[in-house]
Ligand SMILES: NC(=O)C1=CN([C@@H]2O[C@H](COP(=O)(O)OP(=O)(O)OC[C@H]3O[C@@H](n4cnc5c(N)ncnc54)[C@H](O)[C@@H]3O)[C@@H](O)[C@H]2O)C=CC1
């Protein structure tokens with residue numbers, strides 16, 4: 001099938017490569033000429049495991065190309081909308097200007113029978129509004145909403161083998177012709193038994209908002225428990241292990257620590273609250289305000305604990321921050337808890353050095369004032385305290401004796417609760433976790 005992908009960022013570039021991998025003939029379209037040039041050279045414009053290999057594998061097949069020219073969408077049977085929906089500046093709501101611009105620009109190139117499939121995360125009600133734009137331009141084309149659930153760091157595997165497909169179609173009916181079109185797009189993963197749900201627009205849009213809200217709530221729940229554990233001397237990691245053994249709860253997404261960040265969970269729960277408010281259902285989601293507040297408190301807690309670790313003042317203390325990305329296996333620093341804590345420590349007088357295996361270039365763009373150091377040993381050199389804030393494997397695997405020889409004082413704050421406290425203490429470290437004795 002011929003497929004166009006509009007927007008080639010963390011979602012769209014991966015979707016484009018994966019659709020070509022499934023055998024489709026794909027054109028990726030983006031307004032960012034530099035990104036298009038890089039992708040056209042077979043290079044991922046960001047770090048995502050397996051994406052570079054996939055781009056290289058596809059380079060000589062002729063099935064994947066990239067352009068800035070929207071006219072290249074003409075002739076594709078399916079057009080995926082993958083542009084960004086960031087938080088509006090100074091407001092909770094989603095900024096839909098990129099989605100609106102992309103759909104309006106695409107509408108001129110849509111032909112009868114085409115399917116325009118929205119993948120971006122949008123407030124409920126957006127699909128119905130955009131469907132009017134598409135049908136005004138081409139009455140025999142259909143807009144569907146096909147939300148995406150991939151995780152950064154696992155994006156290729158998640159796209160090729162998702163937990164489920166959700167199709168939001170105009171009448172919510174299995175018989176809608178667009179269902180068969182999407183089934184052909186996803187024929188290979190569907191053949192392995194991946195569940196596929198056909199829903200109406202609003203339900204499909206809400207599945208995405210609800211899923212991210214649930215995940216955020218799970219993380220904030222365990223972080224709230226971490227606060228109680230700190231007050232009582234209990235251990236939140238063991239608490240999570242015990243809770244997680246109940247099938248109905250599960251252990252996943254119960255890792256307490258510095259909290260959630262990234263380009264999705266924080267902005268998505270805020271956009272969901274804003275949209276519920278517009279719909280007169282704000283009370284239903286007022287708990288998400290608390291989810292957000294618990295999450296933001298974790299960042300402050302890291303600063304407080306670092307101050308305690310340094311003997312009561314941050315002034316002039318050399319702090320080694322391990323991790324800049326919002327999670328390991330990603331170079332994404334959007335709303336990164338690690339960077340926001342690092343910047344706060346610097347503001348409070350600490351001499352901060354941040355290291356990360358992949359995210360320093362992006363960190364430099366967002367926080368030009370923060371000293372960044374690619375080398376882990378150089379970062380640790382003469383540190384008065386070490387903060388592990390993004391749990392890259394190389395930080396989790398550090399040897400406390402080796403690290404101790406590098407630092408000025410053996411004090412560590414494990415912001416992700418991934419180190420073995422007994423092992424670090426036995427090596428002579430003052431160890432602090434979040435919600436752990
Ligand atoms: N990053 C992720 O893991 C996931 C993201 N999403 C959702 O997918 C959407 C995109 O997110 P990301 O890929 O992370 O954002 P991103 O910022 O990495 O990528 C967006 C891309 O759209 C391009 N763009 C903007 N306006 C355009 C236009 N008019 N025409 C063509 N291209 C245009 C930008 O240049 C950029 O390359 C958001 O709604 C996000 O919530 C959903 C699931 C996973």
Ligand SMILES: O=C(O)[C@H]1O[C@H](OP(=O)(O)OP(=O)(O)OC[C@H]2O[C@@H](n3ccc(=O)[nH]c3=O)[C@H](O)[C@@H]2O)[C@H](O)[C@@H](O)[C@@H]1O
Pocket residue numbers: 121148149150151152153212215219252253254255256257258259260261262263264265326327
């Ligand atoms: O809509 C999106 O963009 C995506 O948002 C999240 O994916 P992602 O942001 O890539 O990363 P997650 O693995 O969900 O982690 C989010 C944040 O929560 C933190 N986290 C995660 C799990 C946990 O137990 N504790 C915890 O603090 C991570 O460190 C990270 O900062 C969802 O997991 C995806 O399903 C969704 O498609």
